[in-house]
Amino acid sequence: MSLFDTHCHLDLMVDKGVNLEAALQAAKHAGVERILVPAVDESNWDRIAQYAELYSMVEWAIGIHPMFVTEQSLEQINHMRLRLESNLSCIAIGECGLDFYHGREHQALQTTVLIEQLKLAQQYNLPVLLHVRKAHQELLKVLKQYPLPRGAIVHGFTGSYEQGMEYIKLGLHLGIGGSITYPRANKTRMAFARFPLESLVFETDAPDMPLSGHQGEANQPKFAKDVLSSFILLRNESEQTISKIAAKTTKEMFNY
Ligand SMILES: [Zn+2]
Helix, strand or coil, X not given: CCEEECCCCHHHHHHCCCCHHHHXXXXXXXXXXXXXXXXXXXXXXXXXXXXXXXXXXXXXXXXXXXXXXXXXXXXXXXXXHHHXXXXXXXXXXXXXXXXXXXXXXXXXXXXXXXXXXXXXXHHCCCCEEEEEECCHHHHHHHHHHXXXXXXXXXXXXXXXXXXXXXXXXXXXXXXXXXXXXXXXXXXHHHHHHHCCHHHEXXXXXXXXXXXXXXXXXXXXXXXXXXXXXXXXXXXXXXXXXXXXXXXXXXXXXXXX
């Protein structure tokens, strides 16, 4: 089995006291062969780029998270562009998106910063890691205006089947995370039982989104295996088919 944790904040996990090398070793043991670390804003770019340089199983994405959007974000977009121009080892843009969980006070600025990042993804031909909370319709509207040549992952998807299919119809992928391990997450579990397998990828969102039975602990990339196990129980396809298709999807998406 070869699993790809497509959304794992290794830097934030270390800040919660988890030993990085031990976590990577445990992930490898669990069959997690690759880990993609998203950026939150310029403050963590160098750090996660360094992780990717040090560990062959780690990749990184450059971006500005919607919850980290400030008046300085447009200046950071310029820095992003400069970095993207000068080679750059990152394999995606993100995470970026829209988050109206705490209200719409920054809706205009979040939207501008998202659009600038989608334009960079178009220009530099990179896939995108999308974050969305309480903003599916607004995000879909922007995505229709800025089609992405290499697609995107809507990370930690927890919406309905109908919402998920709207992204899938645009050629995007959905990230399956720890939420499906909770029996009470019935809407999401039923949705993931039905989505086309080719449109799904796995993730942990570590150190957040602890799995059922691990509440209060820092989540880790090794738990991608348990997300997969929970997912298998929801599907009719065999474990082998599911692993094979998920590996093919990430391989095509990230070109490795
Ligand atoms: Zn994240």
